[in-house]
Amino acid sequence: MTMNNAGGRRKPPTIHDVAREAGVSRGTVSRVLNGGHYVSPTAQEAVNAAIRRTGYVVNRHARSLITGRSDSVGFLLTEPQERFFEDPNFNILLRGCTQALAAHDIPLLLMLAGTEDERRRIARYITAGHVDGVLLVSSHSGDPVAEELCAAGVPLVACGKPIGLGSKVSYVAADDRDGARDMVRHLLSLGRRRIGVVTGPLDTPGGVERLAGYREVLAEAGVDFDERLVVSGDYSRASGEAGAERLLAQAPDLDAVFVASDLMAQGVLAALRRAGLRVPDDIAVGGFDDSPAAVAATPALTTIRQPWDRISNEMVRVLLAQIGGEDTAAVILPTELVKREST
């Protein structure tokens, strides 16, 4: 009768205990644990039974010590944390990545590099090999931590195209440009011709690409580009409000606005309401993101959905491939137009 350590929270069983229980050697147990190649069905069976009986769980520290892998990855958020932490997309991304990793039994370590101190600490932590790879969220350009990690050869996958990192870094992103094109085409199809745009920050790839899509479609449609129809924001609600006011002042004949984020679009709606304009009758408004803000807005926003669940899944897939030694490239995923009441 084996003493199942019922009761006193004591030493957990080791691979040795399992081996003894199953009547095989440590090596065989280890082989079963790692894929089960070169193990007879008999032994396999015996080991699995012994594992179940003893409640054995592998000691990851011991394993990591010898393999050199940590079997964990970091989720690194640098720069302006406030922006991200208030962004619902960030949540969805974080959740998606955590779950995708969980499916591989890989824990996610959350790393926030706000201050210079934290940056250094985290960079050391990562380069010391305490994680096998990094999922990077940092829309901003020229991130010093990211550069250091790249230089050190740490597997790294960014969310969105990182500016200013060598072009060799892998990333996963929604097709911002194509999403913008869809939205502007949609506005054109409604008969609108004086289409304004509130862009995102133009030092981020998302901001740049969405504006580019806007210009492309207008050019295709033979609509002249009018720079009075372009104002730039920073994705915040307030900047959307200010942007709409500027647009109305510069181009009173405006009949539609493409806003590069839902949050800004909320601000735009507020400004338009204040100006006495009806949406969508007088003026159509298109957002970007399909965040909760889009449904909460009155009227509910027509917007561009970014495939966040696919993005997180792809980020994890690409990162694991990279950790496995494969060469990986950028992944661009399609967006989707979600039609609601504001257009």
Added chain:
Amino acid sequence: MTMNNAGGRRKPPTIHDVAREAGVSRGTVSRVLNGGHYVSPTAQEAVNAAIRRTGYVVNRHARSLITGRSDSVGFLLTEPQERFFEDPNFNILLRGCTQALAAHDIPLLLMLAGTEDERRRIARYITAGHVDGVLLVSSHSGDPVAEELCAAGVPLVACGKPIGLGSKVSYVAADDRDGARDMVRHLLSLGRRRIGVVTGPLDTPGGVERLAGYREVLAEAGVDFDERLVVSGDYSRASGEAGAERLLAQAPDLDAVFVASDLMAQGVLAALRRAGLRVPDDIAVGGFDDSPAAVAATPALTTIRQPWDRISNEMVRVLLAQIGGEDTAAVILPTELVKREST
């Protein structure tokens, strides 16, 4: 001239290398690393210099293997993830905990137990000792994972009073009841007497306590309790909207509403607007949470601020104390009334 492994991402220096470099033994280096007791100033100096020169970083796996500690903690979110992930407070809490832990050089592992499978996997992971303790977010009652962890004697600190776990479990919470009292007192001080309430879910301690505070103050003030003034919601915007409609139908003479969350309060404001009522002139509205939703609302919400930064700090402090073997108790932190335009 020492070969600083410049260039080819190769084996990192070990404690052995440091010892050789400093001209001392492994033991001495180890002692310096762990607090520096019983080390001469000379040796201390030499070791620190050697560490700097070699760029040594301790191998946590090797350390953990022998100490049995993992020097990491889990942040566990069970049950309805959607609710939390859309809740800005959750973000603040997560961020606060991550940073508080970072100050102790302790990584945070994010654990999401949505499905039954994930639950089991995570419970095994934790009880196997892969984390030293757990920060628990699970407003719901009778959480099976939490119970299992408690039973296994895993250090655990909950955010908010957990229902249905033995009373021995430590938790950190805002003083919901007192916050509610403050808000209702504030409404009374404005001359309002027909004060409605939209409660949170009554199977959560927060929901119960906030309602209790409301009733206490009314009783104190000698205002009769009228059950037509009480409706319950689930913290969602939609439930606030529905709740306000019910209140207006049941008690048309309503002159104030205390809403148990800002998100619900947004819904309440929308319903009141639709009903043609002016806020705060016809009816005052008080929220709870001081979330971004409070400022975004029109009019901006008077609300109760929960000290989230202090809550996260306390959670970490208490958890580390518990890991250190101390006995810990519940911590209740004071709230604050934030006056804006809605009252």
Added chain:
DNA sequence: CATGCTGCTGTGAGCGTTCACATGATCAAG
């Protein structure tokens, strides 16, 4: 001069794995 205490240091053992290697078995081909 013995004895003990205190501060500091080095040494071997061992934490629980995996990995490389050696050893058998079995079986097909020569």
Added chain:
DNA sequence: CTTGATCATGTGAACGCTCACAGCAGCATG
């Protein structure tokens, strides 16, 4: 029957660290 694969298994190393212990000073106390 030998030879050589191929499969299945067991057996020492390590991996990098901490811990217990032993040892050696130095110094005060008996």
